[in-house]
Amino acid sequence: MNNGSTNPISAGLGAPAPLLGISFNSSKVACNNCRLRAHCMPASLSTHDLSSIHNLIGTRRRVMRGTALFHQGEKFASVYAIRSGFFKTCTASPEGREQITGFQMAGEMMGFDGIVNDKYACDAVALEDAEVCVMPLDGLVNLSRNMKVLQHHMHRIMSREIVREHGAMLMLGGTRARARLAAFLLNLVQRLHARGFSNSELILRMSREEIGNYLGLKLETVSRTFSMFGAASIVAVQKRHIHILNSAALQDIVNQTAFPRAGSGGSH
Amino acid sequence: MNNGSTNPISAGLGAPAPLLGISFNSSKVACNNCRLRAHCMPASLSTHDLSSIHNLIGTRRRVMRGTALFHQGEKFASVYAIRSGFFKTCTASPEGREQITGFQMAGEMMGFDGIVNDKYACDAVALEDAEVCVMPLDGLVNLSRNMKVLQHHMHRIMSREIVREHGAMLMLGGTRARARLAAFLLNLVQRLHARGFSNSELILRMSREEIGNYLGLKLETVSRTFSMFGAASIVAVQKRHIHILNSAALQDIVNQTAFPRAGSGGSH
DNA sequence: CGGGACGTTGACGGTCGTCAAAATTAGTGG
DNA sequence: CCACTAATTTTGACGACCGTCAACGTCCCG
Numbered sequence: 001m002n003n004g005s006t007n008p009i010s011a012g013l014g015a016p017a018p019l020l021g022i023s024f025n026s027s028k029v030a031c032n033n034c035r036l037r038a039h040c041m042p043a044s045l046s047t048h049d050l051s052s053i054h055n056l057i058g059t060r061r062r063v064m065r066g067t068a069l070f071h072q073g074e075k076f077a078s079v080y081a082i083r084s085g086f087f088k089t090c091t092a093s094p095e096g097r098e099q100i101t102g103f104q105m106a107g108e109m110m111g112f113d114g115i116v117n118d119k120y121a122c123d124a125v126a127l128e129d130a131e132v133c134v135m136p137l138d139g140l141v142n143l144s145r146n147m148k149v150l151q152h153h154m155h156r157i158m159s160r161e162i163v164r165e166h167g168a169m170l171m172l173g174g175t176r177a178r179a180r181l182a183a184f185l186l187n188l189v190q191r192l193h194a195r196g197f198s199n200s201e202l203i204l205r206m207s208r209e210e211i212g213n214y215l216g217l218k219l220e221t222v223s224r225t226f227s228m229f230g231a232a233s234i235v236a237v238q239k240r241h242i243h244i245l246n247s248a249a250l251q252d253i254v255n256q257t258a259f260p261r262a263g264s265g266g267s268h
Numbered sequence: 269m270n271n272g273s274t275n276p277i278s279a280g281l282g283a284p285a286p287l288l289g290i291s292f293n294s295s296k297v298a299c300n301n302c303r304l305r306a307h308c309m310p311a312s313l314s315t316h317d318l319s320s321i322h323n324l325i326g327t328r329r330r331v332m333r334g335t336a337l338f339h340q341g342e343k344f345a346s347v348y349a350i351r352s353g354f355f356k357t358c359t360a361s362p363e364g365r366e367q368i369t370g371f372q373m374a375g376e377m378m379g380f381d382g383i384v385n386d387k388y389a390c391d392a393v394a395l396e397d398a399e400v401c402v403m404p405l406d407g408l409v410n411l412s413r414n415m416k417v418l419q420h421h422m423h424r425i426m427s428r429e430i431v432r433e434h435g436a437m438l439m440l441g442g443t444r445a446r447a448r449l450a451a452f453l454l455n456l457v458q459r460l461h462a463r464g465f466s467n468s469e470l471i472l473r474m475s476r477e478e479i480g481n482y483l484g485l486k487l488e489t490v491s492r493t494f495s496m497f498g499a500a501s502i503v504a505v506q507k508r509h510i511h512i513l514n515s516a517a518l519q520d521i522v523n524q525t526a527f528p529r530a531g532s533g534g535s536h
Numbered sequence: 537c538g539g540g541a542c543g544t545t546g547a548c549g550g551t552c553g554t555c556a557a558a559a560t561t562a563g564t565g566g
Numbered sequence: 567c568c569a570c571t572a573a574t575t576t577t578g579a580c581g582a583c584c585g586t587c588a589a590c591g592t593c594c595c596g
Binding site for chain 1: 359363367369380382383385389390409413414416419424426428430431434435436437438440442481482522523
């Protein structure tokens with residue numbers, strides 16, 4: 001399976017052509033050139049390891065806005081790293097209610113919830129045209145058997161997902177609308193900032209309804225709360241364009257607007 | 269606590285205490301005799317594999333009611349399988365609010381949230397005297413490198429935890445108090461039933477306040493809702509002893525009391 | 537220009553948080 | 567065994583917050 005050279009010669013039949021614009025089918029952007037590597041790959045990897053991983057990533061896949069990368073119940077096979085674009089993941093309860101469980105951006109991974117039952121446990125829908133790296137799980141698993149860093153990295157990613165959801169639960173249980181929306185904005189802008197974007201401006205990729213669904217609020221409440229932030233000059237809101245004017249005030253709202261004294265006392 | 273010896277010992281988690289009153293090492297119940305094996309181990313294992321795993325589980329550990337198995341922020345080392353007893357896991361937000369992220373019973377595992385940052389991300393507190401199997405992670409990891417079933421099993425467990433939290437989010441976002449409490453009871457009794465207990469009776473190991481915290485409700489609301497269920501003869505409630513009289517009605521409440529039309533197409 | 541998706545704003549009412557007090561139980565020491 | 571305190575649970579009254587219903591404005595696309 002070792003592929004020593006991925007040089008232009010082997011590509012003579014008109015495959016990769018890394019020189020020019022975008023090539024779809026052939027488009028294997030080498031992982032070691034990917035500027036998102038820090039987000040989805042282990043920190044330190046030998047070039048040899050890196051190319052092993054790179055070879056594993058069979059294809060990339062484009063996902064048009066509004067369409068699903070995978071569906072709840074679909075046979076599980078691969079996990080995905082987002083190269084570009086923005087996703088939501090949502091589950092449907094047996095009785096048909098739908099809950100958005102998270103929003104994912106470039107460098108983040110999706111699909112690990114499919115491992116338990118060999119079926120994806122949620123839909124992953126692109127909120128804007130997107131591109132993902134397809135990572136077949138058995139490939140990853142096999143590779144990780146001889147690559148300790150990779151094995152540990154997989155564990156870390158899943159563990160992180162667990163912790164992330166802890167955070168989401170923290171928000172949903174026992175805070176007011178203001179606090180939820182404030183925390184939501186701060187979280188988004190922080191993740192964007194970690195990817196080189198502004199730490200005060202962002203464009204929402206999702207509708208008010210989707211925000212509300214995620215935060216456990218109705219869309220009208222989301223809208224009203226945005227207006228409130230605007231009136232207080234904490235955030236400038238124009239449709240989906242958000243400008244955080246006073247991030248400290250937002251943080252205060254997160255801190256102060258939790259229901260008071262939820263959990264203290266108690267333990268003996 | 270009123271024993272002759274000084275208290276710090278029981279509270280201390282520091283050193284692996286060699287020969288105190290309780291001998292940690294001695295009690296090695298062979299995994300292949302453990303009637304909970306089906307819950308925490310892969311389905312099919314050769315006896316050889318099983319004994320490898322068994323050897324890995326260095327110790328068991330007793331946890332007294334009200335004390336913590338591990339604390340948020342503590343250095344991560346092991347995951348734990350519950351042999352007996354009942355736990356809650358709770359995280360504290362930076363601003364000090366506390367959120368219970370789950371209740372765990374015999375056969376379930378805890379600690380995987382510690383992998384990401386090499387620190388436990390939550391407290392695990394025993395709600396009744398308990399006993400756990402200590403499973404050092406690096407041992408598991410090394411073993412799994414040569415034991416494919418185990419490797420896959422670990423992935424499944426973490427994945428299941430992710431999915432479980434999806435479910436919790438589903439409940440916290442967009443349902444009413446009745447629905448949350450009904451779903452909570454049904455979930456508890458179902459898990460207990462899977463362990464050989466009644467499918468209609470249970471004893472709550474946690475206080476009204478803890479239930480409320482978990483469900484995003486105040487303790488008064490929890491109490492009132494219990495009373496409501498009682499008045500409707502759906503559940504007989506006596507303190508913490510719960511008898512489900514009409515499980516179908518409970519299920520109806522879960523289904524019907526979600527906020528209407530949260531996610532589907534809005535035609536009016 | 538017209539239709540549809542999305543967002544904003546207003547008015548009203550229900551659910552549940554808040555405050556308060558009483559009831560029941562558990563734990564402790566005499 | 568019984569008094570005493572602390573913890574937990576229950577119940578009531580009140581009101582804030584947010585869900586509900588409705589109308590309107592905006593933008594996009596055919």
